[in-house]
Amino acid sequence: MSISKNQLIWIGFVVPVLLACVWEWAIGSGLVSGRLMPPPSVIFKTLQELAKSGELQLHCVATLARVGAGFALGALAGTLIGAIAGASPFIRHLIDPTLQALRAVPSIAWVPLFILWMGIFETSKVALIAVGVFFPVYLGVAGAIIAIDRKLIEVGRVFRLTRWAMIRRVMLPAVMPAWIIALRSGLGLGFMFVVAAEFMGASEGLGFLLVDGQQMGKPAQILGAILTFAILGKLTDALLVLLSRPLLAWQDTVRESL
Amino acid sequence: MLRLDALSKIYADGTEALQSVSLELGAGEIVALVGGSGCGKTTLLRLIAGLDTPSSGIIHVGSEEVRGPHAAVGIVFQEPRLLPWLTVAGNIGFGLEQLTTRERQSRIDHALDKVGLATYGGRWPRELSGGQQQRIAIARAFVTMPKVLLLDEPFSALDAFTRKSLHAHLLALWQETRPTILMVTHDVEEAITLADRVVVMRPHPGRLLETISVNQPRPRDVLAVGFDKVKRRTLHALDRSLQPEKQSAQAQGSDEFSHWW
Ligand SMILES: Nc1ncnc2c1ncn2[C@@H]1O[C@H](COP(=O)(O)OP(=O)(O)OP(=O)(O)O)[C@@H](O)[C@H]1O
Ligand SMILES: [Mg+2]
Numbered sequence: 001m002s003i004s005k006n007q008l009i010w011i012g013f014v015v016p017v018l019l020a021c022v023w024e025w026a027i028g029s030g031l032v033s034g035r036l037m038p039p040p041s042v043i044f045k046t047l048q049e050l051a052k053s054g055e056l057q058l059h060c061v062a063t064l065a066r067v068g069a070g071f072a073l074g075a076l077a078g079t080l081i082g083a084i085a086g087a088s089p090f091i092r093h094l095i096d097p098t099l100q101a102l103r104a105v106p107s108i109a110w111v112p113l114f115i116l117w118m119g120i121f122e123t124s125k126v127a128l129i130a131v132g133v134f135f136p137v138y139l140g141v142a143g144a145i146i147a148i149d150r151k152l153i154e155v156g157r158v159f160r161l162t163r164w165a166m167i168r169r170v171m172l173p174a175v176m177p178a179w180i181i182a183l184r185s186g187l188g189l190g191f192m193f194v195v196a197a198e199f200m201g202a203s204e205g206l207g208f209l210l211v212d213g214q215q216m217g218k219p220a221q222i223l224g225a226i227l228t229f230a231i232l233g234k235l236t237d238a239l240l241v242l243l244s245r246p247l248l249a250w251q252d253t254v255r256e257s258l
Numbered sequence: 259m260l261r262l263d264a265l266s267k268i269y270a271d272g273t274e275a276l277q278s279v280s281l282e283l284g285a286g287e288i289v290a291l292v293g294g295s296g297c298g299k300t301t302l303l304r305l306i307a308g309l310d311t312p313s314s315g316i317i318h319v320g321s322e323e324v325r326g327p328h329a330a331v332g333i334v335f336q337e338p339r340l341l342p343w344l345t346v347a348g349n350i351g352f353g354l355e356q357l358t359t360r361e362r363q364s365r366i367d368h369a370l371d372k373v374g375l376a377t378y379g380g381r382w383p384r385e386l387s388g389g390q391q392q393r394i395a396i397a398r399a400f401v402t403m404p405k406v407l408l409l410d411e412p413f414s415a416l417d418a419f420t421r422k423s424l425h426a427h428l429l430a431l432w433q434e435t436r437p438t439i440l441m442v443t444h445d446v447e448e449a450i451t452l453a454d455r456v457v458v459m460r461p462h463p464g465r466l467l468e469t470i471s472v473n474q475p476r477p478r479d480v481l482a483v484g485f486d487k488v489k490r491r492t493l494h495a496l497d498r499s500l501q502p503e504k505q506s507a508q509a510q511g512s513d514e515f516s517h518w519w
Contacts, residue, residue: 154309155339159353159402160327169352173343250343250382 038220043227046220050209060228062204063194066122067236070129070197071190075183077130078137082182085138086145096142103135107193111200125197132193133186140182144175177251180244184237191233206232259285259438260306260406265315267301274463275301278315281457281466285405286436290449290456292492294500298464299442300336303408306440307333319406332404332437336411338391340383346370346394347379353402369397372434373427389420393427400431409441413448425451429476446492450485451478456492460499468495 020040027034034042050056081099085092110128118124148171156170198207206225213221260283267276275298283289291299304310306317308327317324319331340349347366354362370376373393383391392412399407413421425448432439443449449456450472460467470491474484 151335151337151339152341154335155341155352157309157327158307158333160329165355170341173341176343250345250384 036219038223042220043223046218047224047228050221050224056228059204059206059209059225060232062202062208063198063206064232064236066125066129066197066205067187067190067194069122069126070193071133071187073126074130074133074190075137075186078134078182078186079141079179081134082138082141083145086142092142099135099138103139107132107196111196115200120201125194125200125202128197129190129193132189136185136189137182140178140185141175144178144182145171147178148174176247180240180248183244184240187236187240188233191229191236195229259283259287259320260440261318262302262306263316263318265302265305265317266313267298267305267310268313276305276312277463277465279464279466283406283438283440285438287455288432288439288441288453290453291440291442291459292444292446292449292456292496293459293464293467294461294496297459297461297499299459300410301464303333303410303440303442306406307331307408309333329402330405331408332399332402332406333408334392334395334399334410334412336414338383338388338395340391340394340398342383344383345379346375346381346383346386349383349394350379350398350401352398365401369401369431372400372431373397374423389416389424392416393424396424396428396431400435400437403435404437407437407439409439411442411444414444421445421448428452446489446496447480450474450488450492451480456488458492458495458499467499470495 023037024039024041026032027037027039038046047056050059081095085096107128110131111124114124114127118127152170152174153166156166161169194205195207195210198205199211202208206228209225209228210222213219213225260281262279262281265276265279266274268274279298279302281289291302293299301310305312306324308324308331311325319328322328322330324331340346341352344352347363347370350366350369351362354365357365366379367376370379373396375390375393375397378386378390378394383394386394392415396409396412413424416424429452439452441449441452446456454472456470456472457466458468458470459465470488472478472488474482474488478485
């Protein structure tokens with residue numbers, strides 16, 4: 001049996017659709033009560049109503065804007081500091097232990113401090129997300145630079161590349177795959193941290209929908225928000241993969257996107 | 259063209275890899291360097307390529323002293339070392355950034371043609387076999403038209419057939435610009451097929467032991483009587499290079515193996 005690449009993409013939908021059908025059927029047949037576990041049809045209806053009133057879009061945009069801003073900041077800082085730490089053993093030994101210790105701090109632990117420092121509004125939320133994005137990007141970039149094949153650097157030396165040309169023509173392309181992977185895990189953490197950020201008090205955002213659903217006893221809204229998170233996370237990750245594809249065309253396609 | 263004066267190299271850990279190596283190569287001359295593992299062949303090439311600095315001694319290319327990577331010196335490593343993010347054409351043109359696009363392209367096309375891979379320019383390195391990759395590495399070194407070309411066991415990872423065809427490609431490229439070539443090899447037959455002179459090294463510390471002139475017309479015939487004579491002499495010298503010092507050379511009938519590591 002041969003399965004084409006396009007068919008393989010659709011195969012990913014089999015499991016969730018099957019689960020949804022079983023769930024719907026179990027509730028429909030009265031096997032289980034759907035009060036705390038509303039069936040997919042109810043969740044979709046809730047989402048539909050939220051969308052019709054424009055609320056869903058508002059919350060999505062609020063969450064995406066926070067993730068976007070936090071991701072941009074965290075990725076930028078992680079890339080810069082990671083590059084410096086990767087390139088200079090002295091700076092690496094200077095800052096890496098501290099950063100590793102900070103990395104071990106659970107994200108929620110920062111919340112009170114950030115609220116004290118930056119207030120309860122957007123700044124502290126974006127800062128928290130940026131912290132989450134920073135670490136995987138920092139680690140990925142620093143590690144990739146340390147791991148650059150010395151043999152390829154030597155090829156650059158033989159052709160007498162200047163320092164800048166060496167960075168542009170050898171080091172940058174060499175770290176590109178690891179950088180993209182680091183950005184992707186950073187983005188994933190960004191979504192994780194945005195929930196924590198929105199739990200600390202927000203009047204909009206998908207995290208607000210979660211809190212609101214719990215306080216108002218609306219499980220369908222909670223599950224709807226979770227579903228939306230899953231979709232947004234997957235879509236933004238796919239966007240990142242799409243944007244980076246031309247940069248990584250030279251890689252083995254067997255390993256393609258994961 | 260290439261002159262080495264009393265080159266020595268002692269590594270940071272105290273290993274004496276080379277001791278007072280002196281050698282002179284004329285313009286367009288091909289010299290093969292043979293010797294047991296660890297006798298400093300790679301070290302010597304790296305010093306000439308400017309990738310390492312000698313502990314003492316001087317290297318001249320033409321009238322210029324080598325103090326680092328030099329425009330007139332090219333090197334092909336034991337592995338192809340192609341940059342995986344560049345196409346085959348991009349790899350060959352890696353050292354030609356300063357040329358116009360058109361000139362670069364014409365040099366790349368010509369080199370591709372010479373190594374028998376004319377239609378492969380758009381491929382990625384990973385899509386080539388090991389022998390094809392090594393041909394690209396050789397082309398990459400030739401297109402910058404170095405006056406001195408260093409080859410560090412460029413064919414050692416390849417089978418005998420592929421190796422033979424690469425010898426032909428190498429000589430075809432050499433014919434065009436006639437660079438001075440210093441090549442390391444483990445294969446005595448390869449050395450005698452390609453080189454004007456074979457230099458035998460001796461380990462611990464690395465020194466030159468003997469130089470053997472090949473003096474055979476090209477293209478070389480492995481079955482010719484003259485070829486066999488040179489081969490015997492070379493193998494004999496290698497035997498001596500591997501024996502403990504002071505002990506005088508005893509003729510050992512070891513003609514039959516040309517891979518002696
Ligand atoms: N970077 C280094 N630091 C310390 N010692 C080294 C280094 N590189 C090589 N050596 C030592 O120098 C000696 C010569 O090494 P070299 O690689 O030049 O040998 P070679 O003749 O090329 O051997 P082979 O035929 O196995 O490639 C060896 O004893 C080796 O262990
Ligand atoms: Mg070697």
